Amino acid sequence: MSEQEDYSLALDTLAIRTGHERTHEGEHGEPIFLTSSFVYKNAQEAANKFQGKEAGNVYSRFTNPTVAMFEKRLAALAGGERAVATGSGMGAILAVTMAYLNAGDHVICSRDVFGSIVGLFDRYIRKFGVDIDFVDLTDLDAWQAHVRPNTKMFFMESPSNPLAVIGDIQAIANIAHASNALLVVDNTFCTPALQRPLKLGADLVVYSATKYIDGQGRALGGAVVGQHQLLEDVFSVVRTLGPSMSPFNAWVFLKGLETLKIRMKAHCENAQQIAEWLAQHEKVERVYYAGLPNHPGHELAKKQQAGFGGIVSFEVKGGRPAAWTVIDSTQFISITGNLGDVKSTITHPATTTHGKLSEEAKQAAGIKEGLIRLSVGLEDIHDIIRDLSRGLDLI
Numbered sequence: 001m002s003e004q005e006d007y008s009l010a011l012d013t014l015a016i017r018t019g020h021e022r023t024h025e026g027e028h029g030e031p032i033f034l035t036s037s038f039v040y041k042n043a044q045e046a047a048n049k050f051q052g053k054e055a056g057n058v059y060s061r062f063t064n065p066t067v068a069m070f071e072k073r074l075a076a077l078a079g080g081e082r083a084v085a086t087g088s089g090m091g092a093i094l095a096v097t098m099a100y101l102n103a104g105d106h107v108i109c110s111r112d113v114f115g116s117i118v119g120l121f122d123r124y125i126r127k128f129g130v131d132i133d134f135v136d137l138t139d140l141d142a143w144q145a146h147v148r149p150n151t152k153m154f155f156m157e158s159p160s161n162p163l164a165v166i167g168d169i170q171a172i173a174n175i176a177h178a179s180n181a182l183l184v185v186d187n188t189f190c191t192p193a194l195q196r197p198l199k200l201g202a203d204l205v206v207y208s209a210t211k212y213i214d215g216q217g218r219a220l221g222g223a224v225v226g227q228h229q230l231l232e233d234v235f236s237v238v239r240t241l242g243p244s245m246s247p248f249n250a251w252v253f254l255k256g257l258e259t260l261k262i263r264m265k266a267h268c269e270n271a272q273q274i275a276e277w278l279a280q281h282e283k284v285e286r287v288y289y290a291g292l293p294n295h296p297g298h299e300l301a302k303k304q305q306a307g308f309g310g311i312v313s314f315e316v317k318g319g320r321p322a323a324w325t326v327i328d329s330t331q332f333i334s335i336t337g338n339l340g341d342v343k344s345t346i347t348h349p350a351t352t353t354h355g356k357l358s359e360e361a362k363q364a365a366g367i368k369e370g371l372i373r374l375s376v377g378l379e380d381i382h383d384i385i386r387d388l389s390r391g392l393d394l395i
């Protein structure tokens with residue numbers, strides 16, 4: 001599309017058409033600009049571009065045309081003015097913290113966030129004199145009660161991993177804004193196809209593109225989306241500190257965005273069927289999926305999401321031995337910690353993603369020994385059910 005991008009287009013169209021400005025070669029597919037730097041006609045042009053007096057590329061740690069295409073496309077889908085791409089999801093979150101937190105600030109973070117995010121806040125950000133409190137995602141009184149005069153940032157993820165706890169983005173945004181704090185939402189699980197936190201009051205949204213945005217388990221990447229003014233600080237961190245996205249990975253994610261909506265719809269349909277099948281299975285103690293009417297966050301998820309997502313967690317009767325039997329009896333479902341892939345993946349949180357937590361912390365987080373997390377892929381639903389049945393029939 002040309003300079004004048006038409007944002008009145010529907011999301012399905014934006015996902016396919018936004019971002020690519022055709023070059024003089026007339027290419028139809030988005031080109032991959034695998035170049036670390038850019039050249040100039042003369043010294044004057046180089047000086048102007050280095051000093052920011054003239055727009056244009058300088059060095060791919062700062063900007064790269066393929067990465068810029070991905071940023072424009074994601075921003076359009078997420079309903080943000082701008083996106084800044086990063087080398088991984090953690091790179092995106094690091095950039096947000098570096099951009100907005102100073103020594104003496106305070107952060108409130110929901111307890112059920114992705115494991116490395118707890119590590120980032122607890123082990124590293126604290127070192128720079130920032131204080132962190134972790135609260136229960138659904139306990140609005142706790143968010144309010146932990147506010148201090150120096151609270152600068154709220155951080156949350158919904159649905160949470162692996163128990164699919166749903167947080168009220170609008171209500172938490174209201175508490176944050178009444179306290180002059182920014183709300184940052186990790187929207188990796190839903191993607192813009194299912195949830196648009198900026199529309200619900202979030203100030204910044206972070207993504208691990210590694211998951212559903214790629215959707216086929218190939219590349220690491222991330223992004224921050226929001227308003228121009230807030231994103232300028234994030235951009236400044238990325239270009240200076242270096243967690244930039246590779247142009248090749250940006251191209252993979254551009255392709256991923258084109259099919260994101262139909263993939264997410266298919267993930268949701270398969271996940272719903274698996275969740276309903278597991279819920280009536282005699283060897284299954286409990287299923288965690290917001291698409292089930294008895295899930296405590298069902299109504300809220302219906303309100304703020306366009307679908308319940310592709311992650312289904314469930315507890316089998318018989319603790320760790322039973323959970324491991326189910327996992328080890330699968331024939332094609334991949335035993336891996338990654339998620340958001342067309343391939344179904346299965347993991348035992350208590351000994352992998354949450355393995356570093358103390359017994360006490362696992363108890364508090366509800367990570368039981370019988371818990372299994374399934375990222376429901378796009379294989380035939382009957383085959384997935386048959387693969388899970390092998391182990392469930394043995395325990």
Ligand SMILES: *Cc1c(COP(=O)(O)O)cnc(C)c1O
Binds near residue numbers: 116189207
């Ligand atoms: C994977 C993940 C991250 C981290 O992303 P990377 O791309 O692995 O750095 C952050 N948040 C959530 C919810 C994730 O699933």
